[in-house]
Amino acid sequence: MKTANPRILTINGGSSSIKFALYQVGxxxxxxxxxxxxxxGLSGTNLTFHDADGKPQASRKLIAADHKSAANFxxxxxxxxxxxxTIQAVGHRVVHGMxxxxxxxxxxxxxxxxxxxxxYDPDHLPREIELIEAFRQRHxxxxxxxxxxxxxxxxxPRVAKLLPIPRRFDAKGIQRYGFHGLSYAYxxxxxARLGDPAAKTGRVILAHLGNGASLAAVRDGxxxxxxxxxxPTAGLVMSTRSGDLDPGLAPYLERTEQMTTKQFYExxxxxxxxxxxxxxxSDMRDLLTREAGDVRAAEAVALFCYQAKKWIGSFAAALxxxxxxxxxxxxxxxxxxxRARICNGLNFLGIELNxxxxxxxxxxISTNASRATVRVIRTxxxxxxxxxxxRILEPGAVNKKD
Ligand code: ADP
Numbered sequence: 001m002k003t004a005n006p007r008i009l010t011i012n013g014g015s016s017s018i019k020f021a022l023y024q025v026g027x028x029x030x031x032x033x034x035x036x037x038x039x040x041g042l043s044g045t046n047l048t049f050h051d052a053d054g055k056p057q058a059s060r061k062l063i064a065a066d067h068k069s070a071a072n073f074x075x076x077x078x079x080x081x082x083x084x085x086t087i088q089a090v091g092h093r094v095v096h097g098m099x100x101x102x103x104x105x106x107x108x109x110x111x112x113x114x115x116x117x118x119x120y121d122p123d124h125l126p127r128e129i130e131l132i133e134a135f136r137q138r139h140x141x142x143x144x145x146x147x148x149x150x151x152x153x154x155x156x157p158r159v160a161k162l163l164p165i166p167r168r169f170d171a172k173g174i175q176r177y178g179f180h181g182l183s184y185a186y187x188x189x190x191x192a193r194l195g196d197p198a199a200k201t202g203r204v205i206l207a208h209l210g211n212g213a214s215l216a217a218v219r220d221g222x223x224x225x226x227x228x229x230x231x232p233t234a235g236l237v238m239s240t241r242s243g244d245l246d247p248g249l250a251p252y253l254e255r256t257e258q259m260t261t262k263q264f265y266e267x268x269x270x271x272x273x274x275x276x277x278x279x280x281x282s283d284m285r286d287l288l289t290r291e292a293g294d295v296r297a298a299e300a301v302a303l304f305c306y307q308a309k310k311w312i313g314s315f316a317a318a319l320x321x322x323x324x325x326x327x328x329x330x331x332x333x334x335x336x337x338x339r340a341r342i343c344n345g346l347n348f349l350g351i352e353l354n355x356x357x358x359x360x361x362x363x364x365i366s367t368n369a370s371r372a373t374v375r376v377i378r379t380x381x382x383x384x385x386x387x388x389x390x391r392i393l394e395p396g397a398v399n400k401k402d
């Protein structure tokens with residue numbers, strides 16, 4: 001049955017949250033609402049949402065022990081508040097997609113495969129599968145699309161994918177994959193829309209600096225390398241993730257502190273990074289407020305900027321130069337002092353910031369004379385999911401659900 005008002009629902013399942021958004025199908029896609037259920041599995045679970053104008057609306061309390069019950073609450077809420085029949089498809093962010101190079105319609109075969117590859121990403125995949133299955137149970141005919149965060153990086157050359165460990169592991173899929181692909185795909189589309197020639201032909205470094213943080217090296221529109229690897233724990237120091245570490249550290253801590261693999265995993269994912277070094281907070285804003293009076297906060301901020309600078313330098317080397325550098329996500333979009341510290345000393349790469357543009361979070365923060373253009377672009381993973389759903393289903397197919 002066709003509907004006059006087709007919509008796409010996007011779902012982005014985190015460890016204890018579900019972010020969602022509803023888009024009106026059309027050119028361009030129009031966001032009707034965006035929201036979040038957080039503290040899933042904890043006390044004080046809440047559904048909060050913003051209307052089409054971004055105005056916050058009254059929140060709703062719920063009890064949800066797991067993602068499945070939170071998804072069922074969300075479906076009931078959407079049925080009560082919006083005409084659920086208008087939802088023509090659901091797009092899910094799926095963090096790990098192994099070799100998948102593009103978004104795919106969810107079939108039983110794909111679900112079976114996602115179950116099979118779950119051990120590669122035990123932090124994300126089981127919950128994401130739970131969400132897809134919850135929608136499938138309630139609305140078996142509703143098309144669902146899996147949008148993989150790894151897909152953007154499948155163009156990386158073999159040398160960037162290989163891990164220098166015994167070759168037999170490579171055949172088992174133990175390679176560098178990279179993540180944040182939906183954000184990077186969106187940033188590249190924005191770059192093209194803004195008319196930056198480097199989007200099509202050129203050398204671009206994308207810095208997605210949020211709680212999770214990574215950088216990507218892109219040449220001629222294709223990912224050539226990225227800082228995250230086999231898991232999202234790799235690369236740059238993050239809010240609570242360590243980023244790259246000496247592989248000798250795990251056995252050393254096992255010998256000297258009897259640290260188990262599970263404890264090591266907890267430490268490098270949830271107790272390290274900005275939080276671990278500062279012992280104060282995982283949040284960059286908190287650290288910036290405290291850095292003048294607390295050396296631990298100052299060191300955490302300095303480490304973040306130093307490492308980001310090193311990644312930019314190494315990616316410029318991999319790309320043979322730099323045409324455009326893009327800052328994005330919470331820190332990248334909002335924090336002039338961090339951007340300035342990262343770029344400080346990178347004049348040799350042609351990077352020259354304009355101080356007042358940077359302070360204003362302007363779209364272009366480099367000087368007119370800067371050889372490399374430095375931009376701030378607000379990322380939108382939800383919109384990228386909705387676009388991917390429309391592209392895979394085609395506007396006609398979007399209306400052919402029933
Ligand atoms: P997530 O990966 O959870 O989506 P975000 O992209 O929201 O994370 O980024 C969160 C980070 O952005 C936090 O460290 C937060 O302090 C930082 N941030 C957000 N706004 C600002 C700001 N105005 N100044 C400095 N940091 C900011």
